[in-house]
Amino acid sequence: MDSTTGVNAYHFDQDESRKELAYMIILHKYPLSIVDHIGFRRYSTSLQPLFKMVCRNTIKKEIMRIYDHEREKSMHEIEKNRSRIAITTDMWTSQHKRRGFMVAMAYFIDDFWRSQSQVMRFIYVSSPHTKEVLSDVLLQTLLEWNIDRKLSTMTVDNCNGLNVIGSCIEKVCESVGFWTGLTKRRQRFTDMAQ
Incomplete structure (x- = not known):
């Protein structure tokens, strides 16, 4: 008073x-x-x-x-993170305006072993939503957030995204098939991994 x-x-x-x-x-x-x-x-x-x-x-x-x-706080949090980062994307079209949007999320484990998630980008994506357009938006996001070298996994919500990395998926499947096909190879792989 x-x-x-x-x-x-x-x-x-x-x-x-x-x-x-x-x-x-x-x-x-x-x-x-x-x-x-x-x-x-x-x-x-x-x-x-x-x-x-x-x-x-x-x-x-x-x-x-x-x-x-x-956004700056989130970027700093991801930048100082020393673990790998998993990315998920979700693409949808608004009902009333028929416009496409993509959200990209980052998931990681912090130094205190807590699970963290950050929205990296929520962006309008122009039509048509081809695999090239979607992968370009995702690549821009990875580069903008400087996590292209920290990436561990990526989960996309549609087949367009998978088409872009289809040849890589085939190589991984072939490799898994090769190393797990015979007991001797599986043992050799385990020995090499250790």
Whole structure:
């Protein structure tokens, strides 16, 4: 309490409130237009009359700042990781706009032996969704995140992705068949592995 006025001393931070508004929109998947809703504006003013409500463009910029910050944290986490990284991709098309999107996820074990996962990329993929287009998007993601040399496995959700690496899969299958075909070869492989 301020001894001169008898009023509770309270520090209001416009920037911090704007950031919390952005987190609320992200967390609850609210539309950016919520900042234009009269009821929401009145409610916000009743809570804190000093808060100046922002426009859609301003809140969008704040959300992008949060995204950039979180992306940097994720990239740093993956960069400092010393283990191999497994990648999964999922491709789908939105129902109302018929647009294709891909998400690429990274999975790894951290230094404390905890399983970790990170969304690396959520991206619009132009049509047609051929194996070349999908593999190019995935390769760009691996290079952008600098994990092309840390990759252990990759799991894709459709046959297009498998077509790209089909010849590699055949070679692996042939190799497994060769080394496990005879007991003598299997023993030799085990000896060599040890």
